[in-house]
Amino acid sequence: MYRLLVKSGTTLALAALLSGALFLVLFLMGGRWFLLNETHRLEQTGYGYSQKGKPFSGILLDTYENGRPKHFQMLWQGKFFATEYIWYPDGQRMAERPHKDGLPHGDWKMWYPDGSVKSLRHYKEGQITGEMWGWHSNGQVSDFNLYENGQEISHKSWIADGTPYYNYVYYQGKKVGMKGGEFCKPLQKIIR
Numbered sequence: 001m002y003r004l005l006v007k008s009g010t011t012l013a014l015a016a017l018l019s020g021a022l023f024l025v026l027f028l029m030g031g032r033w034f035l036l037n038e039t040h041r042l043e044q045t046g047y048g049y050s051q052k053g054k055p056f057s058g059i060l061l062d063t064y065e066n067g068r069p070k071h072f073q074m075l076w077q078g079k080f081f082a083t084e085y086i087w088y089p090d091g092q093r094m095a096e097r098p099h100k101d102g103l104p105h106g107d108w109k110m111w112y113p114d115g116s117v118k119s120l121r122h123y124k125e126g127q128i129t130g131e132m133w134g135w136h137s138n139g140q141v142s143d144f145n146l147y148e149n150g151q152e153i154s155h156k157s158w159i160a161d162g163t164p165y166y167n168y169v170y171y172q173g174k175k176v177g178m179k180g181g182e183f184c185k186p187l188q189k190i191i192r
Helices: 009-017 019-029 187-191
Strands: 002-006 033-035 047-052 059-063 069-076 080-085 093-100 106-111 117-124 130-135 142-149 153-160 164-171 173-179
Touching: none
Parallel strands: none
Antiparallel strands: 002 033, 002 059, 059 069, 069 080, 080 093, 093 106, 106 117, 117 130, 130 142, 142 153, 153 164, 164 173
16 A cells, blocks of 8 residues: 655646546646655644645545555645545445535545445534434444534434434433433433
């Protein structure tokens, strides 16, 4: 496995506009490719990277030993922007995770190797918000969470055969409901 990066302002600008045809753009533009080594080492800084202490602008591409892409991300001034893509070794997509101004922003999606959906969640300016869904590999729903301004307000989860496992909400800052088949705190005792 090795990591390549492209550092070219023109290529980066065109790639941002034509992200659906990104690999074609890179090929046609003849972007400047560097194999990362001691000279071109990057350091991860939260949702971004720096190079020799300066924010990195460019394109990161990890590949598997078979040459297929593994991970693709664009950075501007050290921050992730646009959609991050991750693939399985056979080329099947694993995840798509959009970013804005260096933070998660938009619908994050993950898939199992067979192409079935694994999870969906929504971020707004770095905070998870709204509904988050997950599925077992057999297609059964695995979990459902509801978030508001980055805070979980309810959670439900099921084992692969569909049997409920967790089911709780937050009431006055405390979890109320079922945990692993046991009641955390009976709702009537808290309401009284």
